[in-house]
Amino acid sequence: xxxxxxxxxxxxxxxxxxxxxxxxxxxxxxxxxxxxxxxxxxxxxxxxxxxxxxxxxxxxxxxxxxxxxxxxxxxxxxxxxxxxxxxxxxxxxxxxxxxxxxxxxxxxxxxxxxxxxxxxxxxxxxxxxxxxxxxxxxxxxxxxxxxxxxxxxxxxxxxxxxxxxxxxxxxxxxxxxxxxxxxxxxxxxxxxxxxxxxxxxxxxxxxxxxxxxxxxxxxxxxxxxxxxxxxxxxxxxxxxxxxxxxxxxxxxxxxxxxxxxxxxxxxxxxxxxxxxxxxxxxxxxxxxxxxxxxxxxxxxxxxxxxxxxxxxxxxxxxxxxxxxxxxxxxxxxxxxxxxxxxxxxxxxxxxxxxxxxxxxxxxxxxxxxxxxxxxxxxxxxxxxxxxxxxxxxxxxxxxxxxxxxx
Amino acid sequence: xxxxxxxxxxxxxxxxxxxxxxxxxxxxxxxxxxxxxxxxxxxxxxxxxxxxxxxxxxxxxxxxxxxxxxxxxxxxxxxxxxxxxxxxxxxxxxxxxxxxxxxxxxxxxxxxxxxxxxxxxxxxxxxxxxxxxxxxxxxxxxxxxxxxxxxxxxxxxxxxxxxxxxxxxxxxxxxxxxxxxxxxxxxxxxxxxxxxxxxxxxxxxxxxxxxxxxxxxxxxxxxxxxxxxx
Numbered sequence: 001x002x003x004x005x006x007x008x009x010x011x012x013x014x015x016x017x018x019x020x021x022x023x024x025x026x027x028x029x030x031x032x033x034x035x036x037x038x039x040x041x042x043x044x045x046x047x048x049x050x051x052x053x054x055x056x057x058x059x060x061x062x063x064x065x066x067x068x069x070x071x072x073x074x075x076x077x078x079x080x081x082x083x084x085x086x087x088x089x090x091x092x093x094x095x096x097x098x099x100x101x102x103x104x105x106x107x108x109x110x111x112x113x114x115x116x117x118x119x120x121x122x123x124x125x126x127x128x129x130x131x132x133x134x135x136x137x138x139x140x141x142x143x144x145x146x147x148x149x150x151x152x153x154x155x156x157x158x159x160x161x162x163x164x165x166x167x168x169x170x171x172x173x174x175x176x177x178x179x180x181x182x183x184x185x186x187x188x189x190x191x192x193x194x195x196x197x198x199x200x201x202x203x204x205x206x207x208x209x210x211x212x213x214x215x216x217x218x219x220x221x222x223x224x225x226x227x228x229x230x231x232x233x234x235x236x237x238x239x240x241x242x243x244x245x246x247x248x249x250x251x252x253x254x255x256x257x258x259x260x261x262x263x264x265x266x267x268x269x270x271x272x273x274x275x276x277x278x279x280x281x282x283x284x285x286x287x288x289x290x291x292x293x294x295x296x297x298x299x300x301x302x303x304x305x306x307x308x309x310x311x312x313x314x315x316x317x318x319x320x321x322x323x324x325x326x327x328x329x330x331x332x333x334x335x336x337x338x339x340x341x342x343x344x345x346x347x348x349x350x351x352x353x354x355x356x357x358x359x360x361x362x363x364x365x366x367x368x369x370x371x372x373x374x375x376x377x378x379x380x381x382x383x384x385x386x387x388x389x390x391x392x393x394x395x396x397x398x399x400x401x402x403x404x405x406x
Numbered sequence: 407x408x409x410x411x412x413x414x415x416x417x418x419x420x421x422x423x424x425x426x427x428x429x430x431x432x433x434x435x436x437x438x439x440x441x442x443x444x445x446x447x448x449x450x451x452x453x454x455x456x457x458x459x460x461x462x463x464x465x466x467x468x469x470x471x472x473x474x475x476x477x478x479x480x481x482x483x484x485x486x487x488x489x490x491x492x493x494x495x496x497x498x499x500x501x502x503x504x505x506x507x508x509x510x511x512x513x514x515x516x517x518x519x520x521x522x523x524x525x526x527x528x529x530x531x532x533x534x535x536x537x538x539x540x541x542x543x544x545x546x547x548x549x550x551x552x553x554x555x556x557x558x559x560x561x562x563x564x565x566x567x568x569x570x571x572x573x574x575x576x577x578x579x580x581x582x583x584x585x586x587x588x589x590x591x592x593x594x595x596x597x598x599x600x601x602x603x604x605x606x607x608x609x610x611x612x613x614x615x616x617x618x619x620x621x622x623x624x625x626x627x628x629x630x631x632x633x634x635x636x
Contacts, residue, residue: 004516004518007515008512008515011504011508012501012503015508314487314495315488315561316484316485316487316488316491317484317488317512317513319484400460404460
């Protein structure tokens with residue numbers, strides 16, 4: 001197959017698409033475009049959910065590295081010395097300890113069970129972006145006592161009746177209101193609500209924060225322990241580097257050191273695995289649909305052009321040229337369909353970036369990498385070529401007489 | 407020179423055996439304008455297709471310029487048709503999505519011994535000769551039947567073939583266009599000494615043929631020179 005033959009095959013293909021049935025061409029391109037969108041939409045959505053969950057986990061739960069009590073221990077002890085050690089390590093932005101205590105909140109006639117998290121606000125600001133999510137009032141200040149910040153879903157809405165609430169709340173707490181908190185150890189205290197935040201991450205939005213200074217009053221002693229410590233890495237440092245450093249400095253003897261990836265592989269890993277199976281099914285279905293559609297389109301094209309194929313062979317056009325003519329047609333249709341699919345996908349991605357799907361647990365947008373676009377384009381293109389060449393191969397081998405009699 | 411020896415083509419339609427060609431033996435000299443005539447079903451088109459390498463006979467032998475063409479492979483036959491033979495069909499058989507110029511250029515574009523410039527030059531020349539150069543950018547559907555057939559002739563002639571086959575080229579044309587087409591064949595034959603084998607069932611066409619071969623039931627019933635040809 002020489003350059004001249006390929007040139008003639010391409011000319012025949014191009015002219016057939018340019019001057020043949022426009023509606024058929026447009027419809028075929030549209031179907032390929034839709035198949036491409038279908039191939040990439042669901043996996044990107046799941047990737048977006050995965051990315052969203054991961055980001056929220058990092059921001060509000062684990063940060064880059066999480067230090068939790070060793071097996072058999074309830075708390076990380078000798079906290080001050082441990083924090084001094086970690087904060088002095090290279091690559092560590094900040095370590096923030098959290099200590100939680102179960103409590104019952106009372107506001108007017110409402111009663112709600114809540115976990116109160118004691119934090120050091122200046123440390124926590126460097127590790128978690130909750131302080132940027134204030135919807136009313138302000139964040140805790142270092143050394144604040146008698147002041148509390150609560151999540152918006154917990155604060156509730158005064159206009160919604162209790163029986164109509166999606167989840168239990170305090171029925172419309174506002175900044176400056178006073179709420180009574182009864183801790184599990186029997187200590188009761190009235191707090192002024194300093195701020196209300198909303199992060200979109202349910203476990204945090206249904207918790208409340210006080211300062212460690214305040215919690216020391218609740219405990220009645222200095223608080224030299226924590227449920228866990230979250231460690232934020234400086235930009236440019238990997239979480240694995242931080243983990244290795246922590247272990248090298250002996251932090252592992254005082255607590256269990258895990259990177260966010262270690263934790264994800266256990267918790268979200270199974271969810272992502274399920275997503276991967278759904279993605280694979282979606283991909284296979286889309287590829288099959290595209291292959292079948294193109295096979296039908298090219299089969300119809302070849303069958304309705306049998307006489308012409310016979311004539312072309314009669315005047316000395318080789319069967320390879322005829323076959324590549326249909327091959328080129330399907331390649332052009334495939335490329336146009338893929339371009340259309342990419343445009344549709346990017347428009348959807350842009351739309352969902354502005355209007356993500358939001359649930360109480362997570363928010364989802366389309367997470368698409370250039371690599372996703374390339375891989376899906378190549379898969380679809382290959383499927384299209386196979387679908388086009390099979391009928392073209394069959395019809396190009398038909399003898400001239402049978403073809404011309406068609 | 408074409409030598410056809412004891413050519414047979416038998417079709418099997420269920421249990422019925424149809425002898426479309428039954429022992430045809432014929433020699434055609436270079437430069438002859440031969441008319442193959444006969445009633446419908448006499449085997450004219452079958453003979454043309456055999457000699458034109460569009461179909462394979464059941465038995466017999468065909469040599470063109472000494473070459474046993476029936477021994478060629480499929481690819482060699484395709485190349486033989488491209489380089490040595492030209493065809494004009496009853497229904498013009500133009501590619502509907504190509505312009506007049508593209509239709510005519512198509513066989514020339516495939517030849518390895520033709521440059522792009524040569525293809526353009528040859529196509530333009532043959533279109534001028536057939537009076538269709540002004541219509542070179544039109545699509546076949548924008549032309550009349552007579553014009554389409556002249557495009558078909560131009561396409562057949564662009565590679566300057568040794569033999570031109572025409573299968574009832576005037577069947578779909580009125581008498582004026584038929585005469586125009588036949589005049590064109592006559593001109594080509596006279597000026598280029600082109601061998602032309604044409605199938606026809608119209609009796610008045612015989613005036614154009616140098617030689618008339620009549621077929622009936624797959625057999626040659628007469629083979630005579632036409633001294634009164636144009």
